[in-house]
Amino acid sequence: MSVPDRQRAMVMSGPGTPLEAVERPVERPGPGQALVKVNASSLNFHDNINLMGLLPGPWPRVPMSDGAGDVVALGPGVDGLRVGDRVMGTFHPSWLDGPPTPESKRDLPGDTEDGWLQQYRVADVTGLVRTPDHLSDIEAATVPCAGVTAFSALAEAGVGEGDVVVTQGTGGVSLFAVQLARALGATVILTSSSDKKLKIGSDLGATHLVNYRTTPDWDTEVKRLTDGRGADLIVELGGPATLARSVHSARVGGTVAVIGVLSGFDTAPVSVAEVMLNNLRIVGITVGSVRAHRELCRLMSRATIKPHISHVFDWEKMDDALAVMRAGEHVGKIAVTVP
Numbered sequence: 321m322s323v324p325d326r327q328r329a330m331v332m333s334g335p336g337t338p339l340e341a342v343e344r345p346v347e348r349p350g351p352g353q354a355l356v357k358v359n360a361s362s363l364n365f366h367d368n369i370n371l372m373g374l375l376p377g378p379w380p381r382v383p384m385s386d387g388a389g390d391v392v393a394l395g396p397g398v399d400g401l402r403v404g405d406r407v408m409g410t411f412h413p414s415w416l417d418g419p420p421t422p423e424s425k426r427d428l429p430g431d432t433e434d435g436w437l438q439q440y441r442v443a444d445v446t447g448l449v450r451t452p453d454h455l456s457d458i459e460a461a462t463v464p465c466a467g468v469t470a471f472s473a474l475a476e477a478g479v480g481e482g483d484v485v486v487t488q489g490t491g492g493v494s495l496f497a498v499q500l501a502r503a504l505g506a507t508v509i510l511t512s513s514s515d516k517k518l519k520i521g522s523d524l525g526a527t528h529l530v531n532y533r534t535t536p537d538w539d540t541e542v543k544r545l546t547d548g549r550g551a552d553l554i555v556e557l558g559g560p561a562t563l564a565r566s567v568h569s570a571r572v573g574g575t576v577a578v579i580g581v582l583s584g585f586d587t588a589p590v591s592v593a594e595v596m597l598n599n600l601r602i603v604g605i606t607v608g609s610v611r612a613h614r615e616l617c618r619l620m621s622r623a624t625i626k627p628h629i630s631h632v633f634d635w636e637k638m639d640d641a642l643a644v645m646r647a648g649e650h651v652g653k654i655a656v657t658v659p
Contacts, residue, residue, distance in 0.1 A: 323346060323392050324346055325346060326346060327343070327345075328342070328344075329343075330383070330437040331381070332382075333380045334380070336371075338639075339371075346439075347440070348442070350396075351395050352445055352446070353394075353398070353444055354398065354401055354443060354448060355392050355394075355442050356389045356390065356392070356409075356440065357391075357439065358387050358441055359457040359461075360389070361436045361635070361656045361658060362492075362654060363638075363645055363653075364465045364466060364492065365580070367383060367385060370431060371383055378432070381433070381434050383430045383435050383437050384437040384656070385429050385430045385464065385465055386462065387408070387437075387441065387461055387658075388460035388461040389406070390404060392440070394445075406451040406460070408460050409441075409443060409449075410610050411428065411465050411607040411608075412428060412606075412608075413427055413429070413444060415608075415609045417610065418609065420609075436658075437638075437656070438658070446610065449464075449614055452617050454620075458629065458632060458655045458657065459629065462492060462627045462629060462655055463616070463627065465492075466493045466627075467496045467620070467627065468612055469496075469579055469607050470487075470497040471496070471608065471616040472608035474501060474504065474506075474553065475608075477552055477574075477601075480504055480505055481504070481505030482507075483553065484509065484546055484550075484553075485501040485551060485554075486509045486551045486554045486555065487508065487509075487511075487554075487557070488512075488555060488557040488562060489511065489512055490510070490512050490514070490518070490652065491651075491652070492627070492652055492653040494555060494557060495524055495628045495652045498510060498526050499623075499628075500619065503619060506552075507527045508527050509527065509528040509530060509542055511538050513532055520651050524628060530542070546571070549571050550574055551569055551570055551571060552571060553574065553575050554569050554576045557579050559580055563576070564589055564590050567591065570598065571598075572598045572599060573598070573601075574598070574600055575601040575603060576603070578605065579604075579605045627653055628652030629654070629655050630652050630654070631649075633655070633656050634656070635656050635657060
């Protein structure tokens with residue numbers, strides 16, 4: 321397969337600077353590496369923070385943690401991948417398996433190294449995952465951050481047949497959680513401020529819908545819907561403004577998976593007595609390992625799950641994509657095509 325010598329990439333020259341299209345050489349893969357023709361990326365809340373200039377360098381760098389495309393060249397000593405294979409990048413490519421460590425979470429495309437908003441990218445083969453056959457590259461590019469995060473939360477709680485999962489909002493992580501939890505046999509309670517967005521969640525498999533504007537005591541509603549028992553897992557995305565209600569929504573021995581900080585980074589008031597007396601687990605989730613990504617793909621293939629994508633933008637329209645995210649106009653994921 322012919323590989324050009326030059327490519328285009330979108331580059332941040334410094335904190336918060338506008339993206340600039342730059343021509344640069346196409347790297348060649350070294351031992352244990354692959355060169356991927358990038359066809360798509362996707363926008364996460366993390367990328368929004370990055371593009372605002374709120375994460376440290378190095379500078380300049382190519383943003384975006386998620387990407388999908390085709391293998392076009394392989395370095396020496398590569399087993400298990402061939403030229404022409406379709407692959408996704410992983411959010412933490414050095415976190416191969418097991419519990420997280422500072423070392424395994426150190427590498428993050430778009431943050432600590434050039435990310436996926438470029439036409440070609442070299443990556444270690446150990447940090448690539450095969451794209452399920454039923455997904456397009458645009459769909460696959462939405463999986464590495466949001467999909468793996470939702471899957472990791474469900475895995476932490478051991479969600480299975482007959483369990484109850486509460487998930488907040490209709491962003492990418494939450495709607496992945498709806499679909500994956502249903503595939504595992506769980507009942508899903510979805511909260512949102514929009515009845516229109518809740519309807520989309522219902523179409524994806526949510527069993528109970530709670531509008532937290534009309535039902536602000538949504539934790540009490542969760543208890544009512546579960547006959548006073550509470551939920552096995554709360555996918556906590558709101559942050560300080562919602563954590564106390566999430567704790568109150570959980571069953572005895574339940575899990576609260578803390579994933580998002582959509583309401584800010586302030587200290588959250590939580591009843592320590594409630595956590596103790598109900599033997600709750602409050603666990604932080606920062607996406608997951610490469611192994612978790614592969615397990616997620618097996619589940620998505622088995623259940624033929626496709627991510628919900630409300631917007632697709634050309635990579636030169638990143639400002640428009642960011643405007644949609646910041647205005648909360650999207651449902652599920654925002655994808656970005658790379659020519």
